Amino acid sequence: MNEFILSLAPGWALTHASVLLVALPLIAGAIAAALPWGRAAWGVVVAVMAASLFFSAILTAQVLTGGAFSYTLGGWAPPVGIEYRIDGLNVGMLLLVSAIGFLVSLYAPEAVEDEIDKGKHPLFYAAFLICFAGLLGVAITGDAFNLFVFLEISSISTYALVAMGAGRDRRALTAAYNYLILGTIGATFFVIGVGFLYMATGTLNLVDLAARMAELGDNRAIQVGFAFIVIGLGLKLAMYPLHVWLPNAYAFAPTMVTAFLAATATKVAFYALARFLFIVFDQGFAFEELALVWLIAPLGAVGMIAASIQAIFQTDVRRLLAYSSVAQVGYMLLGLGIGTAAGVSAGFLHLFNHAAMKGALFLALGAASVCYGVTQVKDLRGLGRTMPWTAAAIAIGCASLMGVPGTAGFVSKWALFNAALDNGWYWAIAAIAAASILAFFYVGRMIQMIYLQPAPERGGEPAPALRAPWLVMIPMWILAAANIVFGWYADLPVTLANAASAAIWGGAP
Amino acid sequence: MIVEFIAERFNYAVVIVLMMTGLYVLFSTANLVKKLVGLTVFQTSVFLLYISIGKVAGGQPPILEPHYGDGHAEAGYEETVDHGGDHGGGQTGTVEDAAEDQPADGHAPMESESEADPVQSAEAAAESVETAGPQADPAAGAAPQTDDPAPTALEADSAAELEAGIAGDADVPQLSDPEPDAAAEDIAGEILPVEDEAVVYSNPLPHVLILTAIVVGVATLSVGLALVVRIREVYGTIEDDAISRADYETMAGTS
Incomplete structure (x- = not known):
């Protein structure tokens, strides 16, 4: 498979894929903003997403066959110049972001037509492209300050994207505003942390930072930098007590934006945290182990349970799934907190699988929203009869969310379970089990509404059965099918997750 | 205390x-x-x-001296070293010239590495500034140093910077100003090293x-x-x- 992808790629793509991956959507964003027609802008988006997916596939094949490599921008050798560093840890993220971006962009025209003013379509697509470029930039860059800039590029465009949901529900505006305030605090904390590391080492290149900090050993500036970076990225990735911006932003954003963000944005921040925790900061630091055992893992476990309980009591269906997202981030953080190769690998495996679940669920809910205006849990009544295909996709996503054997969610929870068992962390196993049972309750409410309640009558007649448009059905079912396929043949996500832990601890990718 | x-x-x-x-x-x-x-x-x-991190004790704004050559920092550096050797007594004139010519066109990138141990020199500079008080700027400049912000150098940096700041002839915004104004020129004139003409710049990266x-x-x-x-x-x-x-x-x- 890898050789096949590499044989398809032309020479220029092999050498410059990494920089094109970021530059292309950024430039296309400017073009899309200048186009007068929404449909033309959408064409640009789909073309760019397809190209990005291709470039990511090339990079994945290159890393899986040849190991990590770096691209020096402008020919300035690192650490003086900025480098893009592609290794096992971030190549999976690149592939994930561009794959989700491509699938979501297919779904876009129907939903955008329904939810956003016609005149704003080109601007919406432009913001989407810039957000996409920013997320890829965060994942690919090997420079700490560059990472901050890309983090803000993606975040600022995300604020605009979330606010575009105001056409349907005005609360999107306040959600976007609160997200802006907290997101900016998070990014500023991150940049303060980077400042402290720069103070201590005099470099911003991540590889160089790691080497110099290992030489310097423990000191106060590094400790303070560590604290600021963990908190800053914790805000961005919705670590449990820092998650308050997320539910409203996901609930009121346009459906397409929610699907994209839920599957990518917090994941990319999670990746950045993993890179700082395990690669940039030397694992020998005493404070690092303390942070993993006493901060990251417990907060992950608390988040899993507390956010699941909150999810049970939500009436808005996307808000319910947003709380569930916070809980799932808890699983991933628990994987990081375990701190072994198996734990981190399980965390990343859950990251990929969660992207597939939430991508499928939010796209399906978007379809239901386009056809029947579904926003509340009670609106889902009878969806099993009125929209059987969409309802089936929701059911598959829900099963995977609970971790039913045979779905992707089971594979990653099982991996996490084993990693915790190896460490003798029985409390973590109890937390995983408890959170899965709680998931049964909030997911059960949705399933019960969909299949066990009669459809509401419209104008005295039962609501007609509707099929979502093809461009909605295809991406939704690709993601739903991924949940089943990865439940049986988990090759792709397992390879990528193992490559991630191999990038940290060495070994074959 | x-x-x-x-x-x-x-x-x-x-x-x-x-x-x-x-x-x-x-x-x-x-x-x-x-x-x-x-x-x-x-x-x-x-x-x-960040701006505080970038300040180097006695450093001038990171703008290349015009007489260092036409934007080729490394070549220019060697040239001036020769120059200093040839005209043993003429440094003061060069310094004045530099200060006068500075606003002209010297915006080329500069080489910020030097062989001197940053920690030692920065500490020495800070000490001299502290003992001699705010008027000690030329003394501070006399010690050749780099702008590499090593952890210990930092404290010295901030101390020296404080002295300068309190004296009122150099505060942070002025130093970060890419346009050399009157005050910055002053500093440049005062602190340009007299012995070997190695110019001390503030670290431009944080700016x-x-x-x-x-x-x-x-x-x-x-x-x-x-x-x-x-x-x-x-x-x-x-x-x-x-x-x-x-x-x-x-x-x-x-x-």
């Missing part, structure tokens, strides 16, 4: 005060515009932190980083204000509690 401790770290004290003020405003006010003001103050404190961070900050602020404008249009208020009440009423109304 404690006053001295704070005075030596004046910049950092200001950073902390600004940061806490910003966060306090952000969390205490219900007015959406005031929240953004708090956010901006908070971000500004970080700009100040560049902060320029980027300022752009990010402005973008955030403008998006935030745009959101506030839209909120005002839709809700008719920019007070957080009034907005929550309006949302609660609509929710109660629909369900």
